[in-house]
Amino acid sequence: MKNKNYDVLVVGGGHAGVEAALASARMGKKTALINLYEDKIAAMPCNPSIGGPAKGIVVREIDALGGEMAKAADATALQTKLLNSSRGPGVWALRVQSDKIEYSKYMQRKVKEQKNLELVASAVQKLLFNDLKEVYGVGLEDGAELHAKAVILTTGTYLKSEILKGVERFESGPNQERTTTGISQSLKELGLKLLRFKTGTPARVYQDSVDLSHAIKEPGSDAPLAFSFSTTKFTPLAEQQLCYLIHTTTETKKIIEDNLQKSAMYSGTVESIGPRYCPSFEDKIVRFKNKETHQIFIEPESLSDDVWYIQGFSTSMPIEVQEQMLKSLPGFENMRVKSWAYAIEYDCLDPMQLKPSLELKAAKNLFTAGQINGTSGYEEAAGQGLLAGINAVRKINNEPPLILRRDEAYLGVLVDDLINKGVWEPYRLLTSRAEHRLLLRNDNAELRLKEYGYQIGLINEQEWIEYKQYIREMENAVEELKAIRFTPKSELAANLKAKGQANLTHGYSGLEIIKIPTVDINELVPYVKTLQNLKVNQLQSITIEIRFEGYVKKERQQVEKLVKLERKQIPEDIDYNKVENLATEARQKLVRVRPLNIGQASRITGVNPADIQMLLFYLKSAYANAK
CATH class of the missing domain: 2.40.30.260 (Elongation Factor Tu (Ef-tu); domain 3)
Known part of the structure; x- marks a missing residue:
């Protein structure tokens, strides 16, 4: 292959790489997706499923931002299941058993049909960078060089990987495929810290x-x-x-x-x-x-x-x-x-070396996503790939990165955990990792993230119009539920009593009936016109927002207090050695992570409230105009 120039290079065609490459190309950048094989795109070397607790919500978030995984999962599902439906809505999650062959074919078609995107079947032997540690491309196995303004590594478990069976050990990628060793050496030459993780698969x-x-x-x-x-x-x-x-x-x-x-x-x-x-x-x-x-x-x-x-x-x-x-x-x-x-x-990076944008702090223009960041799971990989692709393009355009807060998305929780807490074992998203589970639900991903996807350019005008209609339909339904009344002698009252869901002893509005925990909103559908054409997610959202109104309101008030900490910026040139009375561990962690704001600093393991107070005192005196 001859030397060529691109805007963005994505190395690795797994779930992270596909999302990164599609996002970059759809945002108008000339992109190359470099993969070891032309016909093995978004493969499933382990469990052929998408979704599950926390992960299913991530897939919905990927879709709301304009990614592809959700569409692929729906199109190739062998079985669809809503998990935890008997429990609280904060842990409801969709899971599909996927047709792994058709899923890969679907993604391969999307890659090959995508404008601005070229699929390159080759192995990357090294990263290209200058003395300032600015990465500007990759070197391929045939000696050719590809140059770009940004490089995204999504190498999965193929980075210097070895297969283990009993005492047998041999160099190989998953399923006896090829692996790559040169990238690990380049990362070491850039001064980056590598970890060694393991995963496995059954017969x-x-x-x-x-x-x-x-x-x-x-x-x-x-x-x-x-x-x-x-x-x-x-x-x-x-x-x-x-x-x-x-x-x-x-x-x-x-x-x-x-x-x-x-x-x-x-x-x-x-x-x-x-x-x-x-x-x-x-x-x-x-x-x-x-x-x-x-x-x-x-x-x-x-x-x-x-x-x-x-x-x-x-x-x-x-x-x-x-x-x-x-x-x-x-x-x-x-x-x-x-x-x-x-x-x-396989080799992976210590993710505490990353910025919130998923760009390496010590290597400019180099982004990473997926298992190279110490995570596990197709969904976590795809979400990171989408964010890395978006932020690589935004850096090229001199725009601020998309950084999702912990109260906005499980993807925000994922990235925040990686960069502030690091990993000591393959990281998996769990509902217990999110402190705002009632806000980060399966039913409301669009409400949380759709506008970001539209502003970025990954949600097209037609889908945005449909989404606005989606919101209006729910708002109209809530207004009708407030207005409509049902007496104890109504047909609905008789049905609810017969099914043991409620005993209406006086007149109730539709809204008041839905507040009764035992009532299924579907019982009201025949009697409330605006409910009749709503999707399952819309009905779920209406039920949860009405039934948990007090809890949701309280949660959002708490979030507002936390958002204020996110707005308190920490100057990039701060010298933490000048901050008095910081604990030694806190000083070391702050120097290593270099948080962007007080909110991020407060979530770093080893940084205590007393340390945050000392930091605030210092910022107030040393940076009088700091936000």
């Missing part, structure tokens, strides 16, 4: 080789559910694929205990840190030694590939032990394996 077995007649069926949800605001076609329950639930046996546990030292995890082969929330099965046996059996979910990977994904059965055991483990599962006595489980180690 895949042929569907016709196992008997699931005694397994527990796990169907999808019979409702018009979708991730994307734009999705209008929903897969009916009758056409959705079944997943299954089984349990391991006492024999499975004994096999692990008898062969523990053969595992890469416990033989000394593994040098890195694995994910806490998705551990290898042998790690479960060690951690929970008193537990005799464990849940295993059996899930389809694709309609065109008759194999089961064995969720919860990841392992780094040698193949002969894996075979015993699999045959110990109920219904798996005659199983045939398509691919064996393995663990994979």
